[in-house]
Amino acid sequence: DAALALAETDRVHVARKALEALRDEPTERGQLARSHLRNLDVERQLSSALRTRERFVATDGPFDPVAETLQLLHHHHVSGGRLTEEELLEAAARSMLRQMDIHSTYFTAKQRAEWMFDLHKNYGGIGAFVNFDDQGVFTILRPIYSGPAYRAGLRTDDKILEVDGWETRDKDLNEIINRLKGPPGTEVAIKVQRRGWEEPRVLPIKRARITIESVRSEMLPGKIGLVELANFGAETAHELEATLAALNREGMRALVLDVRNNQGGYLPTAIKVADKFLARNRLIVYWEGRNQQIAAREEVHTTQALTQPDYPMVVLVNEHSASASEIVAGALQHYGRARLVGKRTYGKGSVQQILPLSSRPGDILRDTLRKNGQYDPGEIFTDRNGNGRYDEGEPFVDIARRNGIWDPGEPLEDLNHNGRWDEGEPYEDTNRDGQYSAPEEFEDLNGNGVFDVGPGVKITIARYYLPDGRSIHKERDRDGVVIAEGGIQPDVTVEAEDWPGWKEEEVSRLLQENRFRQYVDQYWEAHKALFDQLATFDGDDPARYPEFETFYRELDTRLDRGDVRRWLRVFVRRRVMDHRGREFVGIYFNGDFQEDRQLQRAILELLSVLEPGLAAGGIAEYASFPARFARG
Numbered sequence: 181d182a183a184l185a186l187a188e189t190d191r192v193h194v195a196r197k198a199l200e201a202l203r204d205e206p207t208e209r210g211q212l213a214r215s216h217l218r219n220l221d222v223e224r225q226l227s228s229a230l231r232t233r234e235r236f237v238a239t240d241g242p243f244d245p246v247a248e249t250l251q252l253l254h255h256h257h258v259s260g261g262r263l264t265e266e267e268l269l270e271a272a273a274r275s276m277l278r279q280m281d282i283h284s285t286y287f288t289a290k291q292r293a294e295w296m297f298d299l300h301k302n303y304g305g306i307g308a309f310v311n312f313d314d315q316g317v318f319t320i321l322r323p324i325y326s327g328p329a330y331r332a333g334l335r336t337d338d339k340i341l342e343v344d345g346w347e348t349r350d351k352d353l354n355e356i357i358n359r360l361k362g363p364p365g366t367e368v369a370i371k372v373q374r375r376g377w378e379e380p381r382v383l384p385i386k387r388a389r390i391t392i393e394s395v396r397s398e399m400l401p402g403k404i405g406l407v408e409l410a411n412f413g414a415e416t417a418h419e420l421e422a423t424l425a426a427l428n429r430e431g432m433r434a435l436v437l438d439v440r441n442n443q444g445g446y447l448p449t450a451i452k453v454a455d456k457f458l459a460r461n462r463l464i465v466y467w468e469g470r471n472q473q474i475a476a477r478e479e480v481h482t483t484q485a486l487t488q489p490d491y492p493m494v495v496l497v498n499e500h501s502a503s504a505s506e507i508v509a510g511a512l513q514h515y516g517r518a519r520l521v522g523k524r525t526y527g528k529g530s531v532q533q534i535l536p537l538s539s540r541p542g543d544i545l546r547d548t549l550r551k552n553g554q555y556d557p558g559e560i561f562t563d564r565n566g567n568g569r570y571d572e573g574e575p576f577v578d579i580a581r582r583n584g585i586w587d588p589g590e591p592l593e594d595l596n597h598n599g600r601w602d603e604g605e606p607y608e609d610t611n612r613d614g615q616y617s618a619p620e621e622f623e624d625l626n627g628n629g630v631f632d633v634g635p636g637v638k639i640t641i642a643r644y645y646l647p648d649g650r651s652i653h654k655e656r657d658r659d660g661v662v663i664a665e666g667g668i669q670p671d672v673t674v675e676a677e678d679w680p681g682w683k684e685e686e687v688s689r690l691l692q693e694n695r696f697r698q699y700v701d702q703y704w705e706a707h708k709a710l711f712d713q714l715a716t717f718d719g720d721d722p723a724r725y726p727e728f729e730t731f732y733r734e735l736d737t738r739l740d741r742g743d744v745r746r747w748l749r750v751f752v753r754r755r756v757m758d759h760r761g762r763e764f765v766g767i768y769f770n771g772d773f774q775e776d777r778q779l780q781r782a783i784l785e786l787l788s789v790l791e792p793g794l795a796a797g798g799i800a801e802y803a804s805f806p807a808r809f810a811r812g
Contacts, residue, residue: 187216305361318348325761326572332385342371364389395419398765401801405432412445412504417452422569434492434786444503455482464511469642492789493518494782502526510646520670521782527654527666531642674781696751715756
């Protein structure tokens with residue numbers, strides 16, 4: 181009894197001999213003794229493993245703690261084999277950079293390639309935004325209307341069941357997307373199921389070079405142009421130039437430039453955008469860092485003559501407008517060229533530089549001047565539809581082109597000896613841009629047949645400052661607490677509409693039951709012309725929708741008629757987009773002048789300049805706006 185009592189107090193080693201004498205008894209005492217002795221054996225085995233494990237040999241170097249931590253994880257962590265040593269080192273590097281600021285990070289080779297693609301969004305594929313629906317079925321969210329999928333007949337909400345006979349059910353999203361992509365000109369067979377079809381159909385689609393436009397536009401009532409910039413990519417400035425030219429030909433009297441939710445992109449693109457609205461030699465932004473060798477003060481000024489008329493202008497911003505968006509908005513505000521409407525911007529005024537790692541090199545690129553098999557701005561093309569811009573399928577002259585800007589890798593005359601090209605320095609424009617574009621040659625180091633970039637680090641080297649010296653960067657202390665708000669405060673603050681939680685929940689229920697889509701399916705064929713009108717403007721009148729009262733009663737919902745009308749119109753607009761083959765700027769509520777509070781206030785700001793003294797300029801579509809803001 182004493183031996184068992186000692187064992188219960190974790191002193192099995194003291195009572196070991198007595199427990200060994202008891203363990204063969206066919207009694208409860210014997211069972212307890214055997215259990216305690218087994219525990220003692222396990223403890224000895226663990227202790228032996230710890231004593232005999234490979235000891236870490238310290239080098240007195242600064243990276244000993246990292247190396248020893250890797251060894252301890254390998255030997256002792258319950259999931260020690262789940263991550264490779266390389267993956268753990270990547271995580272350590274990422275954590276180290278995150279300690280400095282939230283924008284510095286480590287890119288794996290895959291992440292770096294994806295980041296480069298986000299700013300150079302052109303590739304070979306079918307041309308559609310895709311994802312899984314609520315039931316896990318691979319679905320077309322929206323075709324790209326200039327792409328081959330739309331021309332082949334694919335529409336919003338079509339279900340892709342197979343790709344070249346390979347089933348998409350229960351497959352990884354990226355794996356499906358990679359099967360849809362391929363060299364331009366190659367064919368892929370898509371098995372599609374659509375609501376209303378008795379059987380799935382197989383559609384052959386010829387892949388093409390897909391360019392995802394970053395600029396969308398619409399002419400609003402009263403000849404007010406609305407232009408949305410999704411990001412500042414490589415082609416954004418060219419797209420914007422063509423868009424503004426088209427709007428000017430339509431007689432645009434004022435412009436709303438929407439950079440809400442635009443999280444930035446290339447600084448040179450942002451400069452070109454601001455350049456269109458400001459006079460020559462205006463300071464747009466300057467930057468400066470701690471290390472004056474790599475981040476000495478540098479200023480960027482407008483270089484072109486003013487290209488746009490002096491029409492009234494508003495820039496829409498919100499809490500997700502960041503980086504290049506803030507630079508453009510801040511410069512236009514500073515010079516009084518545009519008023520800002522919306523919410524304070526995010527506050528990312530930091531300069532990052534992507535640095536490759538010589539310890540983890542990627543494939544070696546033989547970067548050549550080339551014809552790239554796709555239309556590039558400046559190339560001669562046949563404008564078949566007379567819209568003033570190149571559209572997919574129009575003939576063009578593909579030249580081995582020089583692009584008129586310095587690209588990394590091009591020879592330059594480094595006048596100030598800072599190791600990089602600066603505005604005004606002579607360079608050889610070879611369009612060797614340091615980025616792989618098929619069919620350029622490369623040395624395939626890992627033998628996988630595709631060009632791989634190596635990993636790299638994105639490091640903050642400086643801060644951006646607006647012409648008046650304001651830093652737009654949101655500063656935080658070591659604990660992540662904001663100590664300087666940063667961002668840009670708009671001239672007119674307008675909150676976006678916020679729906680109560682119960683409404684969101686009720687709308688989710690109706691969406692899951694497909695009630696809005698079913699309504700559009702039911703009435704589409706008989707009311708196409710009416711739906712086309714309602715998609716543009718429905719006067720907030722539910723009665724204009726066929727059999728609306730019957731539809732509303734059958735929903736059995738707590739939402740009022742106006743709420744149901746709003747969401748019903750969303751699905752009408754989606755169907756109309758598919759029918760006409762062209763997007764609205766506002767697919768949901770942002771960018772839809774009838775529903776978007778921030779856009780409505782921007783319109784009122786412009787009308788107060790265009791037609792002062794007239795309520796909403798006497799334009800019927802805007803008649804309700806003043807009262808909405810009078811009510812706050």
